[in-house]
Each structure stands twice: as C-alpha cells, then as structure tokens.
Amino acid sequence: MALWTRASASPGTPVSAGAPDANIAAGAGAGAVARAGGAAGGCASAAGTGGARMASQAGAGVAAGASAKAGAGALAGAGASAGASAGAATGASAKAGAGAGAGAGATALLRAERLTKTYAASSRRGFGSARLTAVNEVSFEVARGETFGLVGESGCGKSTLAMLALRLIEPTSGALSYEGRDMLKMGFRELREIRRDMQVVFQDPYDSMNPRLTLEEVVAEPLRVHGRGGTKRSRRERVEKLFADVGLPAHLMGRYPHQLSGGQRQRLCIARAIALSPRLVVCDEAVSALDVSIQAQILNLLLDLKDEFGLTYMFISHNLAVVKFMSDRIGVMYFGRIVELAAKAELFGNVLHPYTLMLLSAMPSPVPGDSRGAERRAAITGGVPSLFSPPAGCVFHPRCRFREGVCEREEPPLRDMGGGHCVACHFAGEHGLPRLAEQFAV
Ligand SMILES: Nc1ncnc2c1ncn2[C@@H]1O[C@H](COP(=O)(O)OP(=O)(O)OP(=O)(O)O)[C@@H](O)[C@H]1O
Ligand code: SF4
Numbered sequence: 001m002a003l004w005t006r007a008s009a010s011p012g013t014p015v016s017a018g019a020p021d022a023n024i025a026a027g028a029g030a031g032a033v034a035r036a037g038g039a040a041g042g043c044a045s046a047a048g049t050g051g052a053r054m055a056s057q058a059g060a061g062v063a064a065g066a067s068a069k070a071g072a073g074a075l076a077g078a079g080a081s082a083g084a085s086a087g088a089a090t091g092a093s094a095k096a097g098a099g100a101g102a103g104a105g106a107t108a109l110l111r112a113e114r115l116t117k118t119y120a121a122s123s124r125r126g127f128g129s130a131r132l133t134a135v136n137e138v139s140f141e142v143a144r145g146e147t148f149g150l151v152g153e154s155g156c157g158k159s160t161l162a163m164l165a166l167r168l169i170e171p172t173s174g175a176l177s178y179e180g181r182d183m184l185k186m187g188f189r190e191l192r193e194i195r196r197d198m199q200v201v202f203q204d205p206y207d208s209m210n211p212r213l214t215l216e217e218v219v220a221e222p223l224r225v226h227g228r229g230g231t232k233r234s235r236r237e238r239v240e241k242l243f244a245d246v247g248l249p250a251h252l253m254g255r256y257p258h259q260l261s262g263g264q265r266q267r268l269c270i271a272r273a274i275a276l277s278p279r280l281v282v283c284d285e286a287v288s289a290l291d292v293s294i295q296a297q298i299l300n301l302l303l304d305l306k307d308e309f310g311l312t313y314m315f316i317s318h319n320l321a322v323v324k325f326m327s328d329r330i331g332v333m334y335f336g337r338i339v340e341l342a343a344k345a346e347l348f349g350n351v352l353h354p355y356t357l358m359l360l361s362a363m364p365s366p367v368p369g370d371s372r373g374a375e376r377r378a379a380i381t382g383g384v385p386s387l388f389s390p391p392a393g394c395v396f397h398p399r400c401r402f403r404e405g406v407c408e409r410e411e412p413p414l415r416d417m418g419g420g421h422c423v424a425c426h427f428a429g430e431h432g433l434p435r436l437a438e439q440f441a442v
C-alpha cells in the first residue's frame with residue numbers, strides 16, 4: 001500500500017490516498033530508468049544509467065552500462081537487479097525489480113565526486129570555534145531523465161549537498177561536473193549559463209519570493225533576468241502557459257504570493273522553476289510543509305512535468321515514503337555520508353544497511369489502526385550524534401543494534417554489493433535485513 005498514487009489526470013486533480021503499489025510503479029516507471037546490467041564496483045562514484053526513454057531523447061553521449069568502468073572517479077555500473085519498473089509494471093513486479101527497459105544508459109547529467117563541505121562554527125557549548133563536516137566525501141551521479149532521491153534525517157546534510165551540487169556554495173574539496181564540464185572551474189558567465197539549466201524548488205516557496213511582486217511577475221522574473229521570453233507580451237503568454245502547466249488558473253496572475261494557499265504557492269514556485277526550460281530540477285523538501293492530500297497533488301504535478309518536459313530531478317526529503325514514490329534511484333544519507341545507494345526496487349527489496357532499515361521502520365503504516373505502530377516506533381533508537389564530535393569507526397554505531405567491535409574502530413567504506421547497490425557497513429548482507437524489512441513493507 002502506498003500513501004500516494006500516480007494520477008494520470010491533469011495537474012491539480014485531487015488524488016486519493018491508499019492505492020496499491022502498482023500505481024507507484026506506474027508513476028516512477030514513467031521515468032523508466034532501467035538499470036543496465038554490467039559493470040559493478042566504484043561506489044565512490046556510484047552511478048546509475050539513464051532512462052531508456054531519455055537516453056534515446058538525449059541522442060548523443062549515450063554510453064552502454066556495461067562499458068562503464070569501475071574505479072576512482074569512473075562511472076560505475078548500473079544495478080542489474082534493480083530495474084525501475086516500466087510504465088505498466090505491476091506493484092509486484094516493481095518490488096521484484098522486474099524492470100523492463102533498454103540496457104543503454106546516458107551520460108550523467110550531474111556528477112559529484114567525494115564532495116566535502118566543512119564549516120567553521122561555534123560549538124554549542126560555546127568553546128570557541130570548531131569545524132563541522134556537513135557533507136563528507138559524498139559521490140553520486142544523476143543520470144539524464146532519472147529522479148535521484150536523497151533521504152535522511154534532519155541535519156544529515158541533504159540541503160548542503162543540494163547547494164553544493166548547484167554550486168550555490170563552494171565545496172571544501174571534491175569534484176563536480178555537469179554534462180562532463182567541470183563546474184568548479186567555471187567562471188561567472190559559464191555558471192550563469194548552466195544555472196538556467198538547473199533550478200531548485202524549496203520547502204517554503206514564500207521565503208524565496210518577493211512579496212511585492214504579482215504572481216505574474218514572480219514567474220516572469222527569471223525570464224526577465226536571463227533575457228528570455230522576448231517582449232512583455234510574449235513573456236505574458238509564456239507565463240500564462242506556465243500557469244496552465246502547473247494547474248494555476250490564469251485569473252490569479254494579478255494576485256500576490258500571500259493570497260495563495262501553500263499548495264498554490266508551491267505550484268507557483270514550480271512554474272518559476274521551469275520557466276527557463278531547465279533540464280535539472282532540485283526539489284529540496286518541496287512538499288514537506290504541505291498536507292498529505294496536497295502533497296499528492298504536487299508530487300503528481302512534478303511527475304507529469306517530468307514526463308512532459310523530460311526533466312531530471314534530484315529529489316530530497318526526510319520522508320522515505322515520499323522519496324520512494326518519486327525516485328528511480330535512492331541515496332540514503334546519514335551524518336553527512338551516503339550509507340546506502342541503490343535503484344528503488346533494489347533498495348526496498350534488499351535493504352542492506354541498518355540505518356535504511358531504521359528509516360523504513362519509521363514509515364507510517366497506511367493501514368488504519370495498524371497494531372505494528374508501536375513496534376515501528378521502537379525500531380527507531382537514539383539520536384544523531386553532534387557533528388562536532390563524530391563517533392569513531394562507523395558513524396552509525398552508537399545507534400546500531402548490529403554493531404560489533406570493529407564498528408567502533410573502523411569506518412566502513414561504501415562497497416558495491418552487486419549491481420551498483422552500494423552499502424557502507426562492515427556486515428552488509430550478513431544480518432538478514434531484507435527479511436527484517438518485510439515487516440515494515442508498505
Ligand atoms: N552555513 C552553515 N554554517 C554552519 N553549519 C551549517 C551551515 N549550514 C548547514 N550547517 C550544518 O550542517 C548540517 C547539515 O545541514 P543541512 O541543512 O544540510 O541538513 P538537512 O539534511 O538538509 O536537514 P533538514 O532535513 O532539517 O533540512 C547541520 O548540522 C547544519 O547545522
Ligand atoms: S558497520 Fe557496524 S555499526 Fe555500522 S551499520 Fe554496519 S553493523 Fe552497524
């Protein structure tokens with residue numbers, strides 16, 4: 001059972017909750033990120049391949065998954081076992097990872113290698129300044145046309161990673177490229193040019209809007225700033241089209257942001273984000289502030305827009321259920337690191353990191369009166385340690401029920417357990433986590 005369903009209806013259509021996974025599969029499947037078989041390893045630069053549909057649209061730059069090379073900085077192979085479902089997949093087939101899809105993958109749109117961000121910050125106890133590492137050697141790729149999900153508890157570094165990925169902040173170390181171009185070497189002009197291609201949707205759109213602008217002006221702003229959209233009249237027509245795309249009635253164009261509901265404001269924010277026809281949209285907690293029913297509308301809108309405009313998403317949320325609904329491939333973050341990364345079906349069908357199991361246990365049961373609620377809550381133990389004093393060894397060990405001596409001494413590397421399923425745990429595959437995860441299946 002799922003909390004959201006993929007509505008094929010037009011944006012704005014209310015969506016009922018509690019429909020079967022088949023619908024989710026259909027939703028995610030539209031992105032059709034089929035994992036090509038082949039190369040494994042190289043989790044330091046864990047990667048997937050692009051969607052078959054997008055790969056063919058992209059035309060150039062398509063590389064066969066099997067030819068992807070492991071090793072430092074290389075594009076690692078795609079998960080053979082973890083195909084995202086094709087559009088018509090059933091829930092069962094989605095869970096089994098029975099992906100239908102072509103085996104070719106596209107060049108990564110965005111690639112991050114060992115990105116690290118440290119901040120000088122006052123420690124909570126006020127003993128002068130200390131350094132905290134918000135993002136620690138994180139590597140990932142976002143393939144054209146896929147939705148790469150990032151999930152983790154508050155403070156684990158998701159937003160910092162998003163800002164690094166867009167180069168809105170500078171990394172302390174690491175590498176970052178967009179379409180193979182080194183983003184860290186780009187000057188102002190080049191960055192400005194690729195930023196048209198990369199847009200972001202935040203949790204609270206109100207914060208990022210000038211309250212004195214009308215809704216029409218808010219959406220027209222990026223067109224004006226980037227010298228797009230032509231004359232005032234043609235800009236207005238473009239804004240009208242964008243309003244229609246996101247399901248906002250045109251008669252609202254003369255209103256102001258404070259006159260909208262939260263859901264309408266998020267639609268407005270999405271209209272602004274797609275105004276410049278970007279390829280990559282980073283959604284950072286884009287639905288977290290909304291009611292569940294409105295969340296469903298916005299998530300479906302994002303999926304519809306992805307289909308219509310061939311968008312690529314980096315979709316960030318602390319809510320695993322939302323990330324599951326949206327993503328083709330998912331990175332699980334803990335304490336500034338990616339601790340597990342796999343295609344969606346593989347991740348949910350074959351949980352290998354205890355922290356992912358913990359997150360899974362926290363997913364609300366969609367079944368009213370589910371007596372396993374207390375059991376679920378009990379599975380969440382401890383809190384996230386202070387970034388000022390990271391635990392030795394595996395950073396998750398203070399909370400891990402499976403820890404052993406080595407966990408307190410040695411940090412586990414992110415290893416490829418097969419088919420691009422990367423896990424940072426000394427005992428990955430040894431504790432029967434997939435079986436334990438079954439009780440939390442949603
Ligand atoms: N400019 C900054 N200076 C110092 N510390 C920072 C700065 N920005 C973020 N941090 C710290 O880095 C850590 C990661 O923050 P970040 O906002 O990326 O987490 P998050 O996963 O997005 O959390 P949430 O789910 O609450 O949005 C936090 O401990 C935060 O306090
Ligand atoms: S390395 Fe040890 S402490 Fe860390 S997640 Fe694995 S079992 Fe738990």
Ligand SMILES: [Mg+2]
Pocket residue numbers: 158159160284285
């Ligand atoms: Mg955040």
